[in-house]
Amino acid sequence: MTLAPRLPTVLVLAIVLALGAGPALAHTGQGEAHGLAQGFLHPLMGLDHLLAMVGVGLLAARIGGRAVVLVPAAFLAMMALGGAMGAAGFVMPMVEIAIAVSVAVLGAILMLRPALPVAVAMAVVGGFALCHGHAHGAEMPDAAGGIVYGLGFLAATALLHATGLGLGFAAGGANRLRYAGAGLAVAGLGLLAGAF
Template identity: 35%
Template sequence: MKRPFNFLAGMLALATLTLLASGTVYAHPGLEGVGGGFLAGLTHPLLGLDHIVAMVAVGLWSLSQVPKFRSMIPLLAMLGMLLGALSAWAGLVIPGMEFGVAMSVLLMGLLLITLARMPTSLGSLIVVLFLFCHGQAHGSEMPSGIAPWAYLAGFTVATLGIIYLARRAGSLMAARDKHLLKGIGVAIAALGASFVIG
């Protein structure tokens, strides 16, 4: 039983270091000092608490879905992020996108609390829509003078990494007690509500 606990301890340490490195818990801190398109893209999701929490929620919630849909979720996340970023680069301005990002955190937390098993069509739409909001935010906040496709690759890798790590940690927790996942869902929903209100 030591290996799961070592893995979870490592995950908590990584999350703590990431938050400390950001120097802030604001949703979208600046990227000053981060050089290169790929590195900027890789770093951006890790410096936004709303992005980290949303991806963790997606990864944990995916565990309660049927195997076929569960295997699709990372690809759907990539699709939503890509569409959102491309829409921002095309000059599409969607009013209230930050509110959409905040609501995605709140709603993903609620889905995690219930461990709701969605039909594949509805669940796919939810994942793409939520990740579209995050992709729009990433795309609109891309620093000037960097390669867009390298930036896109960076934040895609970071997003998938968070989802898969959350899924791995969640499977270990679920093996012990599914109420642990629901408890995390409560915390995520509460954080999402604070984003919406604040």
């Protein structure tokens, strides 16, 4: 029996356990654990963020090779920058629209399967990650420490990327990834309609 079919199950279980642990950490009061829990839960509580981050993992799995590491890493790096910008009060116009577009575009890429070099995939996800990070940083609670809060949302994002990678590897064929992409594209269009 191979590890690939079990990997998504393990990752989903990890997310469920992390979600269950979040409220317990939130009751520890002020301080680092509180900020870490708030940051960790933020990407998991918004459907737009959750779908986009899993979509990044699916895309990295579809491209394969070094994209498995480089595409999620590009997202995380640019998300950290966006988070710092949002926390510092930098205004980014139409962030919510860009976040909804990110879900639709990632879905379309998975569905249409264009030949996408790793560098282009990194640039695409990095641009979207700046918007996702900005939203997280701008919505940071006043009581949360910026660095600890940021580490929380980056950890949750990495977990969602890993979930997408696991699902992508377990999909076992281009058609299943196309169906997943179609679902993401439709969800992104729905989110986009709600963003106006």
